[in-house]
Amino acid sequence: LESGMFVLARSIIEKMPACDVALLLESSPPANRKVLWNLTDHDQQGEILEELNEDAKDGIISLMDAANLVAVTEGMDTDDLAYVLRGIPDSLYQAVLEQMDAQDRHRVETAFAYPEDTAGSTMSTDTITLRADVSIDVVLRYLRLKGELPEATDALYVVDSTDHLIGEVPLSTLLTVDPSLSVAQVMNTKTGSIFAEMPELEVAKLFERHDWISAPVVDHDNQLLGRITIDDVVDIIRENAEHSMMGMAGMDDDEDTFAPILPSAKRRTVWLALNLVAAFIAASVSNMFEATLEQMATLAVLMTIVPSMGGIAGNQTLALVIRGLAVGHIGNSNTRWLIGKEAAIGLLNGMVWAIFVAVAVVIWKGDITLGIIIAGAMFINLLVAGIAGVTIPLIMHKYKIDPALAGGMALMTVTDVVGLFSFLGMATLVLRY
Amino acid sequence: LESGMFVLARSIIEKMPACDVALLLESSPPANRKVLWNLTDHDQQGEILEELNEDAKDGIISLMDAANLVAVTEGMDTDDLAYVLRGIPDSLYQAVLEQMDAQDRHRVETAFAYPEDTAGSTMSTDTITLRADVSIDVVLRYLRLKGELPEATDALYVVDSTDHLIGEVPLSTLLTVDPSLSVAQVMNTKTGSIFAEMPELEVAKLFERHDWISAPVVDHDNQLLGRITIDDVVDIIRENAEHSMMGMAGMDDDEDTFAPILPSAKRRTVWLALNLVAAFIAASVSNMFEATLEQMATLAVLMTIVPSMGGIAGNQTLALVIRGLAVGHIGNSNTRWLIGKEAAIGLLNGMVWAIFVAVAVVIWKGDITLGIIIAGAMFINLLVAGIAGVTIPLIMHKYKIDPALAGGMALMTVTDVVGLFSFLGMATLVLRY
Numbered sequence: 001l002e003s004g005m006f007v008l009a010r011s012i013i014e015k016m017p018a019c020d021v022a023l024l025l026e027s028s029p030p031a032n033r034k035v036l037w038n039l040t041d042h043d044q045q046g047e048i049l050e051e052l053n054e055d056a057k058d059g060i061i062s063l064m065d066a067a068n069l070v071a072v073t074e075g076m077d078t079d080d081l082a083y084v085l086r087g088i089p090d091s092l093y094q095a096v097l098e099q100m101d102a103q104d105r106h107r108v109e110t111a112f113a114y115p116e117d118t119a120g121s122t123m124s125t126d127t128i129t130l131r132a133d134v135s136i137d138v139v140l141r142y143l144r145l146k147g148e149l150p151e152a153t154d155a156l157y158v159v160d161s162t163d164h165l166i167g168e169v170p171l172s173t174l175l176t177v178d179p180s181l182s183v184a185q186v187m188n189t190k191t192g193s194i195f196a197e198m199p200e201l202e203v204a205k206l207f208e209r210h211d212w213i214s215a216p217v218v219d220h221d222n223q224l225l226g227r228i229t230i231d232d233v234v235d236i237i238r239e240n241a242e243h244s245m246m247g248m249a250g251m252d253d254d255e256d257t258f259a260p261i262l263p264s265a266k267r268r269t270v271w272l273a274l275n276l277v278a279a280f281i282a283a284s285v286s287n288m289f290e291a292t293l294e295q296m297a298t299l300a301v302l303m304t305i306v307p308s309m310g311g312i313a314g315n316q317t318l319a320l321v322i323r324g325l326a327v328g329h330i331g332n333s334n335t336r337w338l339i340g341k342e343a344a345i346g347l348l349n350g351m352v353w354a355i356f357v358a359v360a361v362v363i364w365k366g367d368i369t370l371g372i373i374i375a376g377a378m379f380i381n382l383l384v385a386g387i388a389g390v391t392i393p394l395i396m397h398k399y400k401i402d403p404a405l406a407g408g409m410a411l412m413t414v415t416d417v418v419g420l421f422s423f424l425g426m427a428t429l430v431l432r433y
Numbered sequence: 434l435e436s437g438m439f440v441l442a443r444s445i446i447e448k449m450p451a452c453d454v455a456l457l458l459e460s461s462p463p464a465n466r467k468v469l470w471n472l473t474d475h476d477q478q479g480e481i482l483e484e485l486n487e488d489a490k491d492g493i494i495s496l497m498d499a500a501n502l503v504a505v506t507e508g509m510d511t512d513d514l515a516y517v518l519r520g521i522p523d524s525l526y527q528a529v530l531e532q533m534d535a536q537d538r539h540r541v542e543t544a545f546a547y548p549e550d551t552a553g554s555t556m557s558t559d560t561i562t563l564r565a566d567v568s569i570d571v572v573l574r575y576l577r578l579k580g581e582l583p584e585a586t587d588a589l590y591v592v593d594s595t596d597h598l599i600g601e602v603p604l605s606t607l608l609t610v611d612p613s614l615s616v617a618q619v620m621n622t623k624t625g626s627i628f629a630e631m632p633e634l635e636v637a638k639l640f641e642r643h644d645w646i647s648a649p650v651v652d653h654d655n656q657l658l659g660r661i662t663i664d665d666v667v668d669i670i671r672e673n674a675e676h677s678m679m680g681m682a683g684m685d686d687d688e689d690t691f692a693p694i695l696p697s698a699k700r701r702t703v704w705l706a707l708n709l710v711a712a713f714i715a716a717s718v719s720n721m722f723e724a725t726l727e728q729m730a731t732l733a734v735l736m737t738i739v740p741s742m743g744g745i746a747g748n749q750t751l752a753l754v755i756r757g758l759a760v761g762h763i764g765n766s767n768t769r770w771l772i773g774k775e776a777a778i779g780l781l782n783g784m785v786w787a788i789f790v791a792v793a794v795v796i797w798k799g800d801i802t803l804g805i806i807i808a809g810a811m812f813i814n815l816l817v818a819g820i821a822g823v824t825i826p827l828i829m830h831k832y833k834i835d836p837a838l839a840g841g842m843a844l845m846t847v848t849d850v851v852g853l854f855s856f857l858g859m860a861t862l863v864l865r866y
Binding site for chain 2: 019020023026027028029051140143144146147148149151152153154171172174175176177178207208209210211213230231233234237238241242244245246248249250251255257258261262264265268269271272275276278279280282283286287290291293294297298299300301302303304305307308309312313315316318319320321322323324328329330331333334337338341344345348349352353356357360416
């Protein structure tokens, strides 16, 4: 590409499936993305856009004008369409909406009625509905006339005359039952349905637990609004898991690996600022013991060990609790047991590592008192780390703060302060008397 | 439950769907699990076992004898069956195998032929195959005779007389085409198929990229062996994402939130041991400067700030690269660009925070030289953190070490050593001259 062989590149890209072009775009630095996008086949652009991750998608959208956007969004799934339109400036949005046909405009408005990250904004509206009183034979003939089913259709939904969901007929049922039976006789009435206001994450949990491939979305009156398919749920699951992992490192999960430098630096700097505050809190703890440190510089050499071990132990517990909260395993009934368990692990590992570090320090520095002090501080800090590792995320969860984001920093501050305070504090007492 | 109302509990549990019982078991401490398991409906136990996470599953399996296992595993999916049998002792395994019927035994042997975590061990063998020369009408009549399709079937596979895969017919096609056509006329021959030896993670990537619901598994001769369904892929995606998150905190992703205390403590202690080594390496760096620290205790108070900021900045980059490697965005063609980008971010944030921390230190300690020293160390460490955050995981990836597991610890050692060395080293030079 860099050697300017655009014609060749274009012919290669045009032959690639949309999902591969999307991967290629995501794997390219921003400057190359623009060039690559202009080489893509116009008919394929909508499909490619659907496959891109959010950061890359936003970059591409910002290159387009209204006419371009209308052309690209034609035939898109409702949820992707809503995403694209949510991201563009208001003036452009009006222009795009005006150029759309009535059906597309209606679909956009439906999706916009629900807040982002709910079932309503994720659903697509291309469902096939049946009436309960017709026979399977009629359904089969209707489907043959239709000639094509929407993507990832594994069931047709049965509604009454006012669009209330009353059941579903899986495709496998249509294929295996006697065609002379009526829909009412074969339909599955115990279908799980999803309220449009349900948060995405709850939807993903339901899909995972019940191994669904698609599920109907209804309003509070049980009227059918659309359906959610497993491919969207897979994206939700992946995004959420990435959110925990990236969040714990202080990163935005939307951050694209190849985002431009300036915005990336800006996004990360917030986290560094918070850490600086935490680091100064820890430093002010050591500052309280400056006189002691002056007396004995060896303390300064050793004082980083205890906070570091506490940070690691606490982080282990934190990761476990964050996952437990995400999966839905942790509730009121078992928190006390969990705190007890993690405290016990802290106690146990605290003892093991207190002894170990004491021996190491005595051998290294030849000072038994120092060994005892560091052992005591280690034991206290690992115990506190275990308890704080459970209680901090649970308290944050209760007050609707995301523990994957804020938990690590809060925990580290606690283990740093407790680690430094116990180590330097005990050393001060021993030196004084 | 604690009040001994077993009869009531049993009747409640018997009415719950298997997936909810599994969630209940996973959310319970080990002692309660045993009691709850004994209250479950025997006919439902197989299904419950399939839904449990690995740690909980192993705990339950260890309670059962051969006859029990045979009863429970009857009718299980091949992949779950193989999992259960992989986990039991050899003597029990033989006993279970002897009590199985021939068909189940054959299924077990197929799955066992492939290593764990490959497509072959994840696939199920309950596929429906068609011949290319029959008409759709015949297929429809055959399916009606069969009366039921395997779970999550979205396509039937077309094979030749020696079981080679030649195409697939989606259920939606069966329902929409003219029944007088032959299978050969309607089948999709460009089906994506998966080799049995393909690692699970690659399989998950293919499913995500192509929005598949199920896909055929073939051997190198293109003979059909079975199929993989999206519900198994969802588990793989979730496990892998959890692996990154838990791994970065030094935890095993299989670790169950309610695992007993002793094994949990033991599993975590390895990580603490590694961290202790890292902490002692950092301490030995400060030890080189003990004379300097003795001269100026304020250095001891401030010396934790620079390593801490470097650790955070490096970890941000590390998380980004680990995700990029997992998703497949990072390859040979763009690593140099990525290193350049992260170094630039490190440079930028290094400058911002160097100035900031210098001002804070000058105000706090009233010492301009100290401010200049800490600013220099901060700048160096953030730059190194950015570069190490990309190169460490990439080198590990090259040598097949999992960066999600080992990356954080290695990186922290680098940022601690560089941070302490640059801060204390510069201070020593300044104090000396």
